[in-house]
Amino acid sequence: MASSDPSVAVLPLFKLTDVTFRYADGQVALNGISFAVRPGERVALLGANGCGKSTLLKILGGLQYPASGQVEGFGEPLTAARLDNEETAQIFRRRVGFVFQNSDAQLFSPTVADELAFGPVHMGLSAAEVEERVSSVAALTGIEHLLARAPFQISGGEKKRVALACTLATNPDVILMDEPTAALDPRAQTWLLDLLLKLHDVGKTFIIATHDLETVSQIADTVVVFREDHTIAAVLPASQLESNMKLLVQVNLVHDHLHRHGSTLHSHPHGHGVEHTHDHEEPPHQEV
Amino acid sequence: MHIPDGVLSPSTCAAAAAVMVPIWWTAARKLKTTLGAKQLPVLALGSAFCFTIMMFNVPAPGGTTAHPVAGTLLAILLGPWAAIIGVSTAIAIQALFFGDGGVLAYGANSFTMAFVLPMVGYAVYRLVAGKSSNASNRRALAAGVGSFVGINTAASIVGVLLGIQPLLFRDASGHPLYFPFGLNITVPSMLAAHLLLAGPAEAIVTAMVVRYMQRTGYTLYGCATEATADQNRSRRWESLWVGILAMIALSPLGLIAQGDAFGEWNAEDIRKVIFKVTGQSFVPKGMAHLQAMGYHPLSILQDYAQSGSSANVPGYIGAGILGVSSILVVVTILGRRLTKSEQAHYVHGEPNPSLTPSQSSGGLPIWLSASNSDEASHLSAGKNNPFLQRTLAELTSGTATALRADRWANQSGYLQTLNPAAKLAGFLVLLITAAVSHSLAVLAVLLIFANVAAYASGIPVGVLNRRVLLSAPLFVGGIAIPLMFSFASPGHPLVVLWHSPYVAVTTEGVSAFTLLILRVAATVAMAVLLTMSTPWHKLLAAMRSLKVPSIFVALMAMTYRYITVLLQTADDMFTARKSRTVGRVRDAEARRFVGNGIGVLFSKTLALTDEVVAAMTARGYTGEVKVVAQSVWQRKDKLWIACIFITAIALTLGEHYHG
Numbered sequence: 001m002a003s004s005d006p007s008v009a010v011l012p013l014f015k016l017t018d019v020t021f022r023y024a025d026g027q028v029a030l031n032g033i034s035f036a037v038r039p040g041e042r043v044a045l046l047g048a049n050g051c052g053k054s055t056l057l058k059i060l061g062g063l064q065y066p067a068s069g070q071v072e073g074f075g076e077p078l079t080a081a082r083l084d085n086e087e088t089a090q091i092f093r094r095r096v097g098f099v100f101q102n103s104d105a106q107l108f109s110p111t112v113a114d115e116l117a118f119g120p121v122h123m124g125l126s127a128a129e130v131e132e133r134v135s136s137v138a139a140l141t142g143i144e145h146l147l148a149r150a151p152f153q154i155s156g157g158e159k160k161r162v163a164l165a166c167t168l169a170t171n172p173d174v175i176l177m178d179e180p181t182a183a184l185d186p187r188a189q190t191w192l193l194d195l196l197l198k199l200h201d202v203g204k205t206f207i208i209a210t211h212d213l214e215t216v217s218q219i220a221d222t223v224v225v226f227r228e229d230h231t232i233a234a235v236l237p238a239s240q241l242e243s244n245m246k247l248l249v250q251v252n253l254v255h256d257h258l259h260r261h262g263s264t265l266h267s268h269p270h271g272h273g274v275e276h277t278h279d280h281e282e283p284p285h286q287e288v
Numbered sequence: 289m290h291i292p293d294g295v296l297s298p299s300t301c302a303a304a305a306a307v308m309v310p311i312w313w314t315a316a317r318k319l320k321t322t323l324g325a326k327q328l329p330v331l332a333l334g335s336a337f338c339f340t341i342m343m344f345n346v347p348a349p350g351g352t353t354a355h356p357v358a359g360t361l362l363a364i365l366l367g368p369w370a371a372i373i374g375v376s377t378a379i380a381i382q383a384l385f386f387g388d389g390g391v392l393a394y395g396a397n398s399f400t401m402a403f404v405l406p407m408v409g410y411a412v413y414r415l416v417a418g419k420s421s422n423a424s425n426r427r428a429l430a431a432g433v434g435s436f437v438g439i440n441t442a443a444s445i446v447g448v449l450l451g452i453q454p455l456l457f458r459d460a461s462g463h464p465l466y467f468p469f470g471l472n473i474t475v476p477s478m479l480a481a482h483l484l485l486a487g488p489a490e491a492i493v494t495a496m497v498v499r500y501m502q503r504t505g506y507t508l509y510g511c512a513t514e515a516t517a518d519q520n521r522s523r524r525w526e527s528l529w530v531g532i533l534a535m536i537a538l539s540p541l542g543l544i545a546q547g548d549a550f551g552e553w554n555a556e557d558i559r560k561v562i563f564k565v566t567g568q569s570f571v572p573k574g575m576a577h578l579q580a581m582g583y584h585p586l587s588i589l590q591d592y593a594q595s596g597s598s599a600n601v602p603g604y605i606g607a608g609i610l611g612v613s614s615i616l617v618v619v620t621i622l623g624r625r626l627t628k629s630e631q632a633h634y635v636h637g638e639p640n641p642s643l644t645p646s647q648s649s650g651g652l653p654i655w656l657s658a659s660n661s662d663e664a665s666h667l668s669a670g671k672n673n674p675f676l677q678r679t680l681a682e683l684t685s686g687t688a689t690a691l692r693a694d695r696w697a698n699q700s701g702y703l704q705t706l707n708p709a710a711k712l713a714g715f716l717v718l719l720i721t722a723a724v725s726h727s728l729a730v731l732a733v734l735l736i737f738a739n740v741a742a743y744a745s746g747i748p749v750g751v752l753n754r755r756v757l758l759s760a761p762l763f764v765g766g767i768a769i770p771l772m773f774s775f776a777s778p779g780h781p782l783v784v785l786w787h788s789p790y791v792a793v794t795t796e797g798v799s800a801f802t803l804l805i806l807r808v809a810a811t812v813a814m815a816v817l818l819t820m821s822t823p824w825h826k827l828l829a830a831m832r833s834l835k836v837p838s839i840f841v842a843l844m845a846m847t848y849r850y851i852t853v854l855l856q857t858a859d860d861m862f863t864a865r866k867s868r869t870v871g872r873v874r875d876a877e878a879r880r881f882v883g884n885g886i887g888v889l890f891s892k893t894l895a896l897t898d899e900v901v902a903a904m905t906a907r908g909y910t911g912e913v914k915v916v917a918q919s920v921w922q923r924k925d926k927l928w929i930a931c932i933f934i935t936a937i938a939l940t941l942g943e944h945y946h947g
């Protein structure tokens with residue numbers, strides 16, 4: 001594992017320098033992004049809709065390449081030229097797993113079992129090894145009862161579980177996740193947080209795009225906060241997030257919530273799920 | 289335009305498939321070089337898109353609606369090669385799961401809808417569009433013209449395929465073995481329906497989708513701005529290819545143009561044409577035999593003329609066409625009724641007009657805070673837009689069929705325990721047995737077998753038979769009904785309906801009618817039973833172990849997967865549209881909605897394709913399809929396949945010797 005090897009641990013796993021990305025229609029999605037990810041670190045990408053989180057994950061996953069700036073993964077530059085080479089691509093893809101925002105895009109096989117087998121089979125494992133991988137990863141994610149089902153016969157939350165399972169099936173070192181908690185019910189969210197902790201304990205690195213303020217401090221050590229102009233507003237430890245409400249208002253992730261207190265209006269930052277209390281002297285507190 | 293099994297002779301089916309194999313092969317090779325590792329996801333989503341829009345209804349003139357075939361559109365958007373593969377895959381899934389078009393007739397259906405239609409349509413489009421820019425109006429117009437010519441050419445080829453059946457295949461007593469009517473009826477009726485109804489609808493929708501895609505900035509196929517000299521050269525080669533293939537596609541039309549009055553051929557004419565095309569001298573045995581017995585291809589009409597009042601042949605042809613088309617219309621409407629009543633619960637879901645007044649403060653625009661319940665109450669929402677209802681109903685039932693396909697496949701029963709490959713092979717043998725049979729007894733045995741097998745497998749017999757009745761025989765029903773009457777099947781009168789002109793139901797007619805219906809029913813029953821008793825993924829594995837190329841199996845698998853996603857998206861779009869529909873929708877408006885809707889769906893398909901490509905790449909896919917090991921054959925499976933073979937041979941031989 002990367003974390004147990006001190007010589008690797010000092011090198012950043014991913015390093016971005018001044019990365020800018022434009023979509024084909026000229027739409028800027030990332031604007032001069034720089035930050036680094038250490039092995040074993042859990043990073044959350046936090047920002048309003050459309051700020052570029054998914055785009056950044058795709059760049060980290062070697063699925064898109066920036067218009068300018070450098071991206072390094074495992075100490076080597078991530079360029080189209082290098083990843084077009086089948087061998088380097090195979091090694092890289094083996095080490096990096098990706099849970100996409102849209103599960104329907106990720107689950108393209110006729111059955112859940114085929115879906116779990118897809119990665120291992122394309123890695124060249126033997127039939128017996130593939131079978132063993134499929135059954136153990138299904139057990140780990142609690143989807144054994146879904147193995148024979150087709151991806152269109154399962155619910156949104158189940159799809160997310162299957163997507164996570166098929167990513168884990170290739171045993172990647174780094175897991176990129178795009179809004180993993182979005183479709184999950186509260187119990188499943190807790191289950192996911194538990195699983196992520198276990199995976200963290202064995203040294204996996206996570207980079208998770210989210211706007212779920214409630215869970216961010218539990219799934220991440222470091223938070224990268226994006227502005228709506230596709231630049232980075234701050235990179236800070238997750239523990240400092242709550243004391244930085246101003247920043248979150250600035251990047252439009254939380255809104256100035258309007259409350260009516262008797263006849264006076266007052267406003268304060270309000271993010272969903274972040275616990276907050278009202279302290280008002282006068283007039284007496286009475287929400288409508 | 290889908291030809292079911294049992295109306296084309298097996299040799300016609302085989303010939304069409306033989307023509308398609310090199311075309312598929314060329315297309316696959318071309319796409320492999322242009323698309324690389326993206327080939328599978330791009331084509332799968334393209335096919336799923338094609339399948340989905342084939343379920344849309346477009347208002348056509350005269351209050352009717354038509355389904356777009358989409359081949360030309362796909363060629364304009366993704367290129368002609370992708371269109372060939374895309375439409376072929378879509379109709380393969382239609383044949384397997386929806387009983388739309390035959391399994392044996394798959395080659396013929398691919399030839400007309402997946403090859404002739406997009407190739408001719410695309411060639412005409414290129415011709416009309418010339419060098420105009422990607423965003424020009426001329427290109428949208430060219431798309432309309434191209435799709436119109438494409439669909440009509442394809443329709444006339446369907447007419448030719450059907451119409452040559454009675455010329456080439458008749459039994460000893462002169463009765464047609466397969467499709468009963470000649471070119472003089474089939475080509476004009478196919479053309480009439482497409483020139484007047486489906487064609488204009490297809491043209492308008494295609495042009496509108498192209499317009500929509502132009503506005504979104506999409507680069508139409510072959511319109512790249514920065515084409516290098518090298519690309520230009522390959523483009524030129526490509527257009528040459530397209531031209532040649534279009535000519536091959538059009539050549540059967542030459543058959544019709546021969547002679548002054550088409551359809552009135554004799555053995556000599558056929559010999560000339562066949563010699564011209566193949567360089568060989570050959571006359572269909574059946575025909576030579578018939579002519580020796582004094583029969584002519586036009587005998588049907590001549591008999592009609594002799595027994596009727598006047599000898600005005602064109603008049604009879606007109607009457608024949610009119611009769612066949614009107615019966616087709618009636619049967620189609622009846623079919624709709626049947627399908628509709630199945631989803632009666634769905635069709636009524638009008639938006640609730642009684643809106644509660646909302647707050648007028650809080651920054652809401654004033655118009656939003658005023659109640660409009662008075663206004664809404666007298667609008668008849670959705671009443672006058674059958675296209676919405678129909679499309680929704682069909683999308684919903686399509687989604688349901690696709691999603692619940694293995695409702696019975698996963699329970700325990702006889703058929704479910706068989707090895708899927710053995711089952712697939714067995715049903716294929718039975719299907720061929722049914723398709724070549726001309727004996728009521730054999731067909732009845734096969735139908736009884738299907739019912740018994742369904743019963744033994746826990747598949748409700750009623751459901752099986754309803755599916756059989758609902759799918760293909762509607763098409764045949766329309767064509768087969770006139771067969772009962774004296775003008776189509778002269779012979780011993782059973783019931784005389786009319787004396788002048790003479791119209792009667794004849795014994796020969798009734799038996800010809802029953803035979804055709806039973807044959808189609810038996811073939812459909814085999815296909816339906818196979819898909820009802822086998823989970824989709826096992827069917828795919830079976831195809832693989834029967835040596836169907838793995839790229840094709842993977843394509844079918846992914847197409848089916850994304851059909852469910854796109855059907856759902858389309859369903860949502862139409863539901864959303866319906867919930868916002870107040871008042872009457874004019875046809876033009878409805879067509880615009882369908883056109884834009886297809887455009888939106890295509891944009892969504894493109895975005896999804898990018899994501900799927902990324903997801904597959906992220907898990908190590910490099911363009912090569914790898915699969916896990918196959919299941920093995922057990923004693924039970926060998927026993928089953930042996931029984932099927934023996935039964936099939938016995939039935940066929942028995943029929944041969946006992947007539």
Ligand SMILES: Nc1ncnc2c1ncn2[C@@H]1O[C@H](COP(=O)(O)OP(=O)(O)OP(=O)(O)O)[C@@H](O)[C@H]1O
Pocket residue numbers: 023024025027028029047048049050051052053054055056101209211
């Ligand atoms: N395929 C595309 N073509 C053009 N522009 C795109 C495309 N995908 C995304 N964008 C644009 O790029 C920007 C960043 O998009 P991205 O999907 O990365 O946002 P996000 O932070 O993941 O948002 P969300 O929280 O809604 O998932 C947005 O402005 C978006 O409109």
Ligand SMILES: [Mg+2]
Pocket residue numbers: 053054055101178209
């Ligand atoms: Mg996103």
